[in-house]
Amino acid sequence: MSVFEKGTPFTMKEKNKRLILQCIQDDSPLSRSEIAEKLKISKPTVSSIVEELLQEEWIKEIGAGTAGAQGGRRPIQIMFNHQARFVIGVDIGGTKTLAAISDLSGNLLATTLFHTQEEVQCGILHKVNMVAKQMLAELNIDEKKVLGIGIGVPGMTNVKDGIVIDAPSLRWKMHPLKHEAEKIFPWPVFIDNDVNVAVLGEQWLGAAKGMSNVVLISIGTGIGCGMILEGNLYRGSSWAAGEIGYFVTDIHQAKQKDDPIYSGYGFLDRHAGGAGIANKASQALKKQSNHPLQEKALITAKDVFDYAKSDDPIALKIIEEVIDHIGFAIANVISIINPEVIILGGGISKSADWYLPRLEEIISQFASVPTEVKRSAFGSEIGVLGAVSLVLRERECVLKTLS
Numbered sequence: 001m002s003v004f005e006k007g008t009p010f011t012m013k014e015k016n017k018r019l020i021l022q023c024i025q026d027d028s029p030l031s032r033s034e035i036a037e038k039l040k041i042s043k044p045t046v047s048s049i050v051e052e053l054l055q056e057e058w059i060k061e062i063g064a065g066t067a068g069a070q071g072g073r074r075p076i077q078i079m080f081n082h083q084a085r086f087v088i089g090v091d092i093g094g095t096k097t098l099a100a101i102s103d104l105s106g107n108l109l110a111t112t113l114f115h116t117q118e119e120v121q122c123g124i125l126h127k128v129n130m131v132a133k134q135m136l137a138e139l140n141i142d143e144k145k146v147l148g149i150g151i152g153v154p155g156m157t158n159v160k161d162g163i164v165i166d167a168p169s170l171r172w173k174m175h176p177l178k179h180e181a182e183k184i185f186p187w188p189v190f191i192d193n194d195v196n197v198a199v200l201g202e203q204w205l206g207a208a209k210g211m212s213n214v215v216l217i218s219i220g221t222g223i224g225c226g227m228i229l230e231g232n233l234y235r236g237s238s239w240a241a242g243e244i245g246y247f248v249t250d251i252h253q254a255k256q257k258d259d260p261i262y263s264g265y266g267f268l269d270r271h272a273g274g275a276g277i278a279n280k281a282s283q284a285l286k287k288q289s290n291h292p293l294q295e296k297a298l299i300t301a302k303d304v305f306d307y308a309k310s311d312d313p314i315a316l317k318i319i320e321e322v323i324d325h326i327g328f329a330i331a332n333v334i335s336i337i338n339p340e341v342i343i344l345g346g347g348i349s350k351s352a353d354w355y356l357p358r359l360e361e362i363i364s365q366f367a368s369v370p371t372e373v374k375r376s377a378f379g380s381e382i383g384v385l386g387a388v389s390l391v392l393r394e395r396e397c398v399l400k401t402l403s
Helices: 009-027 032-039 043-055 124-138 177-184 194-205 267-272 274-285 301-309 313-337 347-366 379-393 395-402
Strands: 059-064 076-080 086-092 096-102 108-115 146-153 156-158 163-167 172-175 189-193 214-219 223-229 232-234 341-345 372-375
Touching: 009 032, 009 043, 009 076, 032 043, 032 076, 043 059, 086 124, 086 194, 086 379, 096 124, 096 379, 108 124, 108 379, 124 146, 124 177, 146 177, 146 194, 146 379, 156 189, 163 177, 172 177, 177 189, 189 194, 189 379, 194 214, 194 223, 194 232, 194 341, 194 379, 214 313, 214 347, 223 267, 223 313, 267 274, 267 313, 274 301, 274 313, 274 347, 301 313, 301 347, 313 341, 313 347, 341 347, 347 372
Parallel strands: 086 146, 146 189, 214 341, 341 372
Antiparallel strands: 059 076, 086 096, 096 108, 156 163, 163 172, 214 223, 223 232
């Protein structure tokens, strides 16, 4: 009998069951004898537990494998059933909210997008609950097969108590989101800051797959940073880790009296975030005449980037300054964290291929060590994939159902 089989009969079986499921999930397809050999658990024990897992639909048989060197019957191969259970991922953004149904491999089976501000005042979680149940019904998935719901929020979040400390775009302060969610949803609820959630998704399936030290910088309306250090998400002593929107990247500008401070937004947010870029363009155009952007009722950061790519002098000057701010911030992060990779996410990252050479030039000049910079692998879906990963990283959420 192996060390894994020792203990009381109940704990012994529970532990072996979890080990066998994890082995199949990580290395399938496998035969029963291969599982026994890998885990050093007796073949009768493996066979008995495999039968239970088959009945519970956590695994499935996929036919015969290759016969051994001595010939004989070909062993039946076993695969992890990625649709044994499902997870709901939700990415609440300041402008739009995306909800999705995922299997255990991160395959998004259905998604629903809706406007955040239209729902946030009258109960955004009720809207999420409605669309989630609609998607489950359309997919013919029993609600009892949902392991949990992960929610990413655009603000500083106390994960332990489930409280959104400050989310300016949602006008939430000390908002008891998890308590509210647990009254609405019939599933376990997991919440975190949206950038923390995004970096989990990149490490799980994206540009940082398999890496242990990862930084994701999200550049949207504001600028945030998610960090995985030594394989673990780092949140800080008061849940404020990664708030690089407060970085000061120009001491002279920071000392200017006409550089306003807004609650919930730091120096870097104001100078390199989407809202700051649009505001800089609006101010610059007041001194110009007959510029095409003046015809727009609302100038966006995307507009400014598009014109900069066309060598428009006003837009180009603004974006060059923005890239400098972002480059200095990334160089500082690299020098403190020493990650394996820096990943760029958020709306402004869509133009990364265009400005990446300048960014790399700044990093090579000012950072302590060379570090690869990549674009997010998933774009707009990274938030919901990260929310799914947030649920699945809580291993017990999956494995408790085996008891």
